[in-house]
Amino acid sequence: MSKTLVLCQNIGSTTILNYLCTQLNAENMDYDLGFPGRSDFIFEELIKRFQHLSKKINKIAVPKDYPPLKSPPVKEKLKKILAYQNYKAGLEYTAEIRPRAKLYLKNNKLPSFLSFSINSSQDLFAHENTWPLHEIVARNLSYYSDFLKKNNYTHIVTCADGVNGPIELLSMAEILGIQIIMLPYGFPLMVDLEISLKEKKENGKLITFKEKYGDLVEEKHTHWIKRGQNPGSLMFSPEYISILESFGLSLSNPWMISGNLADVLCCEGEENKNHYLEEGLSKDKIEVTGTPYGDIIFNVLSNHVTLKKSFEESSPLDKSKTYLLVSWPTSYHDKYNDKNEFKSYSEMTYHFFKDLVGIQGLEVLVSSHPAMSAEEVDIIKSTGAKLSHDNLIELIPQHDIFCSFFSSTTRWALACGKLVANYDMYDLGLNIYDNAPGFFNSNKKSDIVEFLKKISDSYEERHKLLIQQGSNKAQWTKIDGEATKRIIDLLR
Numbered sequence: 001m002s003k004t005l006v007l008c009q010n011i012g013s014t015t016i017l018n019y020l021c022t023q024l025n026a027e028n029m030d031y032d033l034g035f036p037g038r039s040d041f042i043f044e045e046l047i048k049r050f051q052h053l054s055k056k057i058n059k060i061a062v063p064k065d066y067p068p069l070k071s072p073p074v075k076e077k078l079k080k081i082l083a084y085q086n087y088k089a090g091l092e093y094t095a096e097i098r099p100r101a102k103l104y105l106k107n108n109k110l111p112s113f114l115s116f117s118i119n120s121s122q123d124l125f126a127h128e129n130t131w132p133l134h135e136i137v138a139r140n141l142s143y144y145s146d147f148l149k150k151n152n153y154t155h156i157v158t159c160a161d162g163v164n165g166p167i168e169l170l171s172m173a174e175i176l177g178i179q180i181i182m183l184p185y186g187f188p189l190m191v192d193l194e195i196s197l198k199e200k201k202e203n204g205k206l207i208t209f210k211e212k213y214g215d216l217v218e219e220k221h222t223h224w225i226k227r228g229q230n231p232g233s234l235m236f237s238p239e240y241i242s243i244l245e246s247f248g249l250s251l252s253n254p255w256m257i258s259g260n261l262a263d264v265l266c267c268e269g270e271e272n273k274n275h276y277l278e279e280g281l282s283k284d285k286i287e288v289t290g291t292p293y294g295d296i297i298f299n300v301l302s303n304h305v306t307l308k309k310s311f312e313e314s315s316p317l318d319k320s321k322t323y324l325l326v327s328w329p330t331s332y333h334d335k336y337n338d339k340n341e342f343k344s345y346s347e348m349t350y351h352f353f354k355d356l357v358g359i360q361g362l363e364v365l366v367s368s369h370p371a372m373s374a375e376e377v378d379i380i381k382s383t384g385a386k387l388s389h390d391n392l393i394e395l396i397p398q399h400d401i402f403c404s405f406f407s408s409t410t411r412w413a414l415a416c417g418k419l420v421a422n423y424d425m426y427d428l429g430l431n432i433y434d435n436a437p438g439f440f441n442s443n444k445k446s447d448i449v450e451f452l453k454k455i456s457d458s459y460e461e462r463h464k465l466l467i468q469q470g471s472n473k474a475q476w477t478k479i480d481g482e483a484t485k486r487i488i489d490l491l492r
Helices: 011-026 038-053 084-091 094-106 133-151 167-175 190-202 212-222 238-246 270-278 292-302 305-313 331-339 347-355 376-380 392-398 410-415 445-457 459-470 483-489
Strands: 004-007 033-035 057-059 155-156 177-183 264-269 285-289 322-328 360-369 386-388 400-406 419-423 440-441
Touching: 004 011, 011 033, 011 038, 011 292, 011 483, 033 038, 033 360, 038 057, 038 392, 057 167, 084 360, 133 167, 133 238, 133 360, 167 177, 167 238, 177 360, 270 285, 292 305, 292 392, 292 410, 322 347, 322 386, 322 392, 322 445, 347 360, 347 376, 347 445, 360 376, 360 392, 360 445, 376 386, 392 410, 400 410, 410 419, 419 445, 419 459, 445 459
Parallel strands: 004 033, 004 155, 033 057, 155 177, 177 264, 264 285, 322 360, 322 400, 360 386, 400 419, 419 440
Antiparallel strands: none
16 A cells, blocks of 8 residues: 655645645545644645645654664763764765665664764864754654654655755655655756855855865765856755765755656656756656646636637637736845846836736736735736736636746746746846747846737737747646646556
């Protein structure tokens, strides 16, 4: 009998996981919900969003007093540290020991070189009043091992399995032979890490291998070191990387966000598959299943004759009106103020929507970002634009055009055969959607407004572009209502 642990890691993944779990209920599949984090706010929000499933969400938080895999008596915890020479000596045998790491951890034992020494001058861990980091990792692994064994899980569904995921939990699942299924909810790509590194560098928070104990990473674990842009950067501290590696835990490619620890990545379509392959993911891990987002769209189309006809024929919804859906982001002016053509987010928001509302025949509906303030929402309302709090995915097939700022939801608009007007308001210059004939991109408000005016003024032009995008839509995902079933079949 199979039993699945569905990991709910953040609020952004709730739509796709909600749909998956609803179908798991319908199939009478045995599963648990788990939150591998400590944020009480996120945990409480997840409880609200999943309450209709009648399933308790387990908070997978390691107790501070949980016994580690192996721990000698500690009389003075601030002096008991993992000495540098022991660390370095042990790491010389990492390549030899790693194949045996699974055996060590299954037997609740640590590799023998993980010994303690009293030598404060060689303390790897700079923060006082904390347990040494290696013992925290040992405690985490011990708890995760007991948790996974106790519940007899055969599968784990996760929306993140790289540097942005619960590495220790998933690594222990891998050691125990639990199959890990990666279900992307966004469009995580290496360029996201590049952007993150750039921000850290500007804020003086960039980690590099030149820091304390970075020589261990440079000597033994060079795949953690960034090449190309931002060379020498690390996503984690050198000591944490060294500790992971000393336990036999690692990521095959830390700079590939998806597919590191997963046995199977549920790929949405051929366009996404090509991106994953370009970033180095093994084709053997990729299963083109489609996505639950596509099933949500399929259900909407099935219940509306006009929407279904528009989808199948790649035609406008109406001859006299053009329906525009805008997914408006929260402000990034604090990070990219110099890249935006307006001095403030409020000014940009007002002028953008004021111009859109003034286009004759264009029906504008706005889906505002949850993080927007009440004042920012009021600015949109003041222009006469209508706002909606309905599910964004369900709104897409009800419109002709989708406008956003490189939202990952853009994929589903393209898969639905819709035109996309991407306002690159902070000049990121990404090219991830350039293969779609229905994708228009500009970092100038005036260009976006002019494009929308042109489309709205001409039914023929609108229809022509929709037909072009219609020929490409299946590349983004197959909308056949069977994607979630294909994913569930992997859990049997």
